[in-house]
Amino acid sequence: MAVNTINSNQLIPGAYVTLIQKDSYPDGNANEQSSVTSAVYSSVTLMQQGVIGIIGDISSSWTSLSALMSSTLQIPQCSFASKTIALSDKTQYKYFFRSIPTQVIFADVMLSFAALQGWSKIGIIYSDSTLGQQFFQRAIIQAGNQGLEIAESHSFDPAIDLDDMTYALQNVTQGRTRVIIVAATDTTQTSLMVHAASMGYMTNEYTWLLLGVSDNLLQQSVQQYNQNHTNLPPLDYNTTFNGLFMFDDWLSLKGYGPFDSFLQQWSSLNPQTLAYSCMMVMATGFKQALSTEKDPVFGLKQLASGELGETMLPPAFNVGYVGPNGPMIYDSNGDLSIG
CATH class of the missing domain: 3.40.50.2300 (Response regulator)
Known part of the structure; x- marks a missing residue:
C-alpha cells in the first residue's frame, strides 16, 4: 500500500520505488543459532542487492544484528516493532530509527x-x-x-x-x-x-x-x-x-475522517502489514534530502547508489509525517519524541 502511494503520487520525483522482501523468520524447527543465522543471511542478501533503505526487523534481537550492518554501510533502517533501548545507541546504530516509541x-x-x-x-x-x-x-x-x-x-x-x-x-x-x-x-x-x-x-x-x-x-x-x-x-x-x-500504548482516531478513510484501505490488507509509517517516512526523507540538491538527476543517482552518506542519518527523517502510529517526530537518537 505504501509503495503504491509513493509511486502513484510521485512522492520522490523521478524515482520509482521497488520493495524487495526477505523473510528473516526461521523455520518452525529451527534452534536459536540457526534462527540468528537466518536473520543475518536475510539482511546480508538484501544489502547485496543494493537497497537504499531497510525496514524491519520484527524482533529487537534480530534488528540489532541487521542495524549494525546497515549502519556500517550507511544505509538508513527503520523498525516498526523494536522497542529495546539499546538501539538508541548511535555509536553502534548510527543510521537506525523507528516508528514505534520506546518505553x-x-x-x-x-x-x-x-x-x-x-x-x-x-x-x-x-x-x-x-x-x-x-x-x-x-x-x-x-x-x-x-x-x-x-x-x-x-x-x-x-x-x-x-x-x-x-x-x-x-x-x-x-x-x-x-x-x-x-x-x-x-x-x-x-x-x-x-x-x-x-x-x-x-x-x-x-x-x-x-x-x-x-x-x-x-x-x-x-x-x-x-x-x-x-x-x-x-x-x-x-x-x-x-x-x-x-x-500501555494504544492509538485510535476513529471518527476522524482521514483516519477512517485510511482504515478502510488498511482493512483490505494483511493485518500483519505494520511497516506503512516506516515506508512513508523513509520516502519523504529521501524526497527532502533530494530537494537540497542543485542537480536533481545527479542527486537521484547518488540516492540509487547509496552515496548520500550522512545526509541519511535519523534527523533526515524528521519530515513532519503523521501516519497510523501518530506523529513521527524524532530526537537525535532516532527515537520518537512524542507518542
Missing part, C-alpha cells in the same frame, strides 16, 4: 497524569538498567516542565537479592512520597510490586504508576509468592493490588 516516553504520560490529579510530589523507583536510567533522566526533565517535584528516587538491581528491593522501597517511601512511579518491566516490575505488597506498601496510602504491566503476569507472581511463602499470610490479588495505574 522511556511513558515518563511524559505518567507525569502528565500525576499533574492532572494534583499530585505535586512524586517518587520514582527504577531498575538499574539502560531503560530505568534513561526513564529516570527523562522524568527529571519532564517533572520540571509539569511543575512536579521528584521528592524521592532510588534504583534497584534485579540481579541482587531481595535486600536491594527492600532498600529501594524503604528509601522512596520513608519520606513524603505516596505516589510512586516504577520504571521497570515484566518480571522485574512484578517482583518489585509483590515485594512491596509483602512489606505493607500496597494500602490506601499509596498510589503506584506502572509501566505496561500485565494483569496475568502480576497474578502469576502473586500465586508464586504464596506457594513459596506458606508460613506467611497469603497475598490476595483482588484486595491487595487496588492502587495501581497501568500505562
